[in-house]
Amino acid sequence: MRNRSACIAIAVLLGAGLAAAKATFTPLSGTAQMVAPPQGGKVNCFKGTATGNWPPCSPGSSVEIRGLNLTYRQEFRKANGDIDPLHTGFRTVVFNTRLDENGRGHSWGTWRVVLDNGLGEWEGVFTGSGDGWFSASDGQVTGHGTEGEVEGMQLRLFLSYETFPFDPVTGLPSVETIVGYRIDPKGGK
Numbered sequence: 001m002r003n004r005s006a007c008i009a010i011a012v013l014l015g016a017g018l019a020a021a022k023a024t025f026t027p028l029s030g031t032a033q034m035v036a037p038p039q040g041g042k043v044n045c046f047k048g049t050a051t052g053n054w055p056p057c058s059p060g061s062s063v064e065i066r067g068l069n070l071t072y073r074q075e076f077r078k079a080n081g082d083i084d085p086l087h088t089g090f091r092t093v094v095f096n097t098r099l100d101e102n103g104r105g106h107s108w109g110t111w112r113v114v115l116d117n118g119l120g121e122w123e124g125v126f127t128g129s130g131d132g133w134f135s136a137s138d139g140q141v142t143g144h145g146t147e148g149e150v151e152g153m154q155l156r157l158f159l160s161y162e163t164f165p166f167d168p169v170t171g172l173p174s175v176e177t178i179v180g181y182r183i184d185p186k187g188g189k
Contacts, residue, residue, distance in 0.1 A: 022187035028157065028180050030076030030087060034173035041068030055133045060101050068095040072176070074113065086150055086182070089115040103133030111143070120148025122155060137161045154183040
C-alpha cells in the first residue's frame with residue numbers, strides 16, 4: 001500500500017511539473033495616468049487640517065487616507081510597439097495610505113481593470129511606499145484575470161512614479177510607469 005501511495009504522489013507531482021512547464025511568461029511594460037478626480041474616501045489629518053489638494057494636509061501634519069477611489073487609463077505595449085489589448089483599459093483603485101509629516105510612508109489597496117473592447121477583466125492588490133510629498137514612489141502589484149481572454153492568467157508588476165502622485169510643476173497627476181510579467185499557466189497568448 002505504501003508503494004502505491006508513493007507512486008500516486010510521484011505521478012501527481014510529475015503532472016504538476018508538466019503543467020508548470022507549459023506556462024508562458026510574457027514581459028510587460030506600460031504607463032497609466034489618472035483620468036478623473038479622486039472620489040470618496042476619508043482623509044484624516046493629524047496635527048493639521050485638510051487642504052483639498054496635494055499634499056492633503058497642512059504643513060507639519062501626517063495623513064491617513066482610507067477608501068479613496070481613483071480612476072486611471074492604462075496602456076501597455078507589446079515588444080514590437082503595438083498596443084497590448086490584454087492590458088489596455090480603465091483601472092479603478094481603492095487607495096489607502098498612511099504618511100508622516102514629510103509625506104513618507106506606505107500605501108495599499110485593491111484594483112480592477114476593465115479591458116477595452118470587452119476582452120476581459122483583471123483584479124488584484126497592491127502595496128507601495130512614498131519618499132515624500134513630491135518625491136518618487138513605487139509599488140508592487142499582483143493580480144489575476146477574472147473574465148474573458150485573460151481568465152486564469154496572473155500578473156506580477158512593479159509600478160513607479162517620478163513624483164507622488166502629482167507633478168508639482170503642472171499640478172497634473174504624474175504618469176505611472178509599469179513593468180512586470182504576465183503568467184499564462186496554460187501556455188500560449
